[in-house]
Amino acid sequence: MYDPTVARLTYRALLGRRRALILGALPLLLIVISVAVRGLTGADDQTASDVLGGFALATMVPIIGVIAGTGAIGPEIDDGSVVYLLSKPLKRPVIIFTKLIVAIAVTMVFSAVPTMIAGLVLNGNGQQIAVAYTIAALVASIAYSALFLLLGTVSRHAVVLGLVYALVWEALFGSLVPGARTLSVQQWSLAVAHKVAEGELVTSDVGLPTATVLLVAVTVLATWYAGRKLRSLTLAGEE
Amino acid sequence: MSTLSIDHVSRWFGNVVAVNDVTMTIGPGVTGLLGPNGAGKSTLINMMGGFLAPSTGTVTLDGRPVWRNEAVYKHIGVVPEREAMYDFLTGREFVVANAELHGLGAKAAARALATVEMEYAQDRQISTYSKGMRQRVKMASALVHDPSLLLLDEPFNGMDPRQRMQLMDLLRRMGDEGRTVLFSSHILEEVEQLARHIEVVVAGRHAASGDFRRIRRLMTDRPHRYLVRSSDDRTLAAALIADPSTSGIEVDVAEGALRVQAVDFGRFTTLLPKVAREHGIRLLTVSPSDESLESVFSYLVAA
Numbered sequence: 286m287y288d289p290t291v292a293r294l295t296y297r298a299l300l301g302r303r304r305a306l307i308l309g310a311l312p313l314l315l316i317v318i319s320v321a322v323r324g325l326t327g328a329d330d331q332t333a334s335d336v337l338g339g340f341a342l343a344t345m346v347p348i349i350g351v352i353a354g355t356g357a358i359g360p361e362i363d364d365g366s367v368v369y370l371l372s373k374p375l376k377r378p379v380i381i382f383t384k385l386i387v388a389i390a391v392t393m394v395f396s397a398v399p400t401m402i403a404g405l406v407l408n409g410n411g412q413q414i415a416v417a418y419t420i421a422a423l424v425a426s427i428a429y430s431a432l433f434l435l436l437g438t439v440s441r442h443a444v445v446l447g448l449v450y451a452l453v454w455e456a457l458f459g460s461l462v463p464g465a466r467t468l469s470v471q472q473w474s475l476a477v478a479h480k481v482a483e484g485e486l487v488t489s490d491v492g493l494p495t496a497t498v499l500l501v502a503v504t505v506l507a508t509w510y511a512g513r514k515l516r517s518l519t520l521a522g523e524e
Numbered sequence: 525m526s527t528l529s530i531d532h533v534s535r536w537f538g539n540v541v542a543v544n545d546v547t548m549t550i551g552p553g554v555t556g557l558l559g560p561n562g563a564g565k566s567t568l569i570n571m572m573g574g575f576l577a578p579s580t581g582t583v584t585l586d587g588r589p590v591w592r593n594e595a596v597y598k599h600i601g602v603v604p605e606r607e608a609m610y611d612f613l614t615g616r617e618f619v620v621a622n623a624e625l626h627g628l629g630a631k632a633a634a635r636a637l638a639t640v641e642m643e644y645a646q647d648r649q650i651s652t653y654s655k656g657m658r659q660r661v662k663m664a665s666a667l668v669h670d671p672s673l674l675l676l677d678e679p680f681n682g683m684d685p686r687q688r689m690q691l692m693d694l695l696r697r698m699g700d701e702g703r704t705v706l707f708s709s710h711i712l713e714e715v716e717q718l719a720r721h722i723e724v725v726v727a728g729r730h731a732a733s734g735d736f737r738r739i740r741r742l743m744t745d746r747p748h749r750y751l752v753r754s755s756d757d758r759t760l761a762a763a764l765i766a767d768p769s770t771s772g773i774e775v776d777v778a779e780g781a782l783r784v785q786a787v788d789f790g791r792f793t794t795l796l797p798k799v800a801r802e803h804g805i806r807l808l809t810v811s812p813s814d815e816s817l818e819s820v821f822s823y824l825v826a827a
């Protein structure tokens with residue numbers, strides 16, 4: 286199911302200089318913010334939870350997911366170089382699955398690791414807040430990668446659409462319209478984080494069972510559908 | 525030895541018909557797919573390579589369908605028209621990756637790079653390559669697994685004459701080895717130099733097929749049109765139409781010229797000056813009026 290050559294090509298494309306800079310910028314910002322907040326207000330569990338929930342999980346993780354998920358396949362489809370993968374005796378789902386693994390790994394590294402560091406800086410993992418948000422970031426990385434990989438497979442405007450989803454739906458709409466919160470990767474991963482954290486600082490609008498089912502369903506369905514789309518992807522001439 | 529069969533294949537995009545009911549068989553040796561821009565060459569090659577589903581009809585390689593059949597790529601090598609190719613890799617890394625995707629290793633990659641004579645630049649990043657170098661590395665990536673069918677879309681585009689000759693030699697060699705090699709081009713001379721067999725497509729239709737000499741004859745024997753200005757257009761017109769090499773004349777009053785259509789090119793070119801001399805007419809302008817490739821091609825469609 287996993288092809289090491291496809292993985293290598295994908296890693297190199299994702300971690301090319303320009304993209305690596307973009308991927309590194311937000312985590313750096315998170316850590317700078319955390320250091321500043323800690324310096325200004327001292328260690329405070331509520332503040333830690335606000336920063337990690339409001340910036341790390343609501344903004345940074347989805348954006349990194351967009352960059353890694355769409356970037357794992359979108360540019361190749363856009364510029365046509367995907368033909369070098371498609372012209373091989375290689376099952377299309379293998380290509381998708383491998384790219385998913387790579388996108389997940391990259392999203393996890395660039396989102397969960399800085400979340401953990403920021404959490405430790407903010408309140409030294411008091412009430413397990415750092416660990417809880419790190420786990421939420423890990424869980425969200427999987428679902429976002431699958432979603433945005435699919436988006437990169439079906440749309441030429443994947444990055445823009447992905448950012449709109451991440452910023453408008455997850456961050457804005459989600460906090461205004463109660464119903465939208467049920468359909469939000471962020472809320473599902475918060476349900477997992479809620480279980481891990483002590484106290485009631487980390488909350489979610491969704492119960493853990495529902496969240497788990499939805500996370501798994503979205504990941505599996507998106508990956509399956511991306512495989513199908515790649516199978517019927519056609520390479521037409523340049524219009 | 526491989527035979528590619530295209531059987532009543534059409535492909536449309538919305539209401540643009542890019543390929544219209546084409547049937548052809550491509551066998552071993554080098555075949556040129558000739559047609560003007562927008563004729564449907566790339567669309568056809570994409571369907572031959574299994575990257576595009578025909579709207580109707582089938583494409584098979586030795587009886588196996590190519591669409592949605594990844595296993596067929598063990599036998600097909602593809603050199604796409606588009607430039608993009610993992611520019612952040614070196615030539616060697618790129619060809620090795622292609623070999624690995626076929627379940628082969630660095631040895632196959634080295635052999636392919638040697639075949640296209642790219643060893644000297646194999647450790648440079650592809651982004652630094654010239655067009656010709658890119659083309660050769662693409663070629664190497666298509667050859668790693670020793671395919672029996674090679675599909676190349678406009679492989680000579682942007683190459684200088686020396687690179688062009690090298691690639692032609694290579695393709696000729698591939699054809700002589702019994703591989704089925706198909707390349708597209710919109711330049712007749714290019715196709716003529718290389719291909720034993722030519723398939724012509726114009727506006728999505730299969731316009732002509734066969735030995736290059738036959739195609740060449742079809743192209744030179746077509747009616748030629750000339751714009752002629754002289755000191756006495758009407759007398760000249762009367763004298764020309766009396767000869768069977770002239771099939772039509774129109775007096776274009778606005779232009780102040782004759783539009784002459786000649787069926788026998790050789791005979792007409794000797795006739796015109798002779799007739800003018802005999803009648804004491806001075807020829808002011810004689811210019812062919814439809815030498816564009818498109819008009820040559822559209823003649824072929826009608827033939």
Ligand SMILES: Nc1ncnc2c1ncn2[C@@H]1O[C@H](COP(=O)(O)OP(=O)(O)OP(=O)(O)O)[C@@H](O)[C@H]1O
Nearest residue numbers: 521522524537540542560561562563564565566567
């Ligand atoms: N994806 C597409 N969507 C809409 N129309 C398309 C698409 N691909 C090709 N066409 C149309 O189909 C026709 C054939 O295009 P194609 O690229 O196959 O021609 P071509 O012979 O390769 O031309 P060129 O010499 O310019 O490469 C053109 O009219 C083109 O506009």
Ligand SMILES: [Mg+2]
Nearest residue numbers: 522565566605
């Ligand atoms: Mg083309």
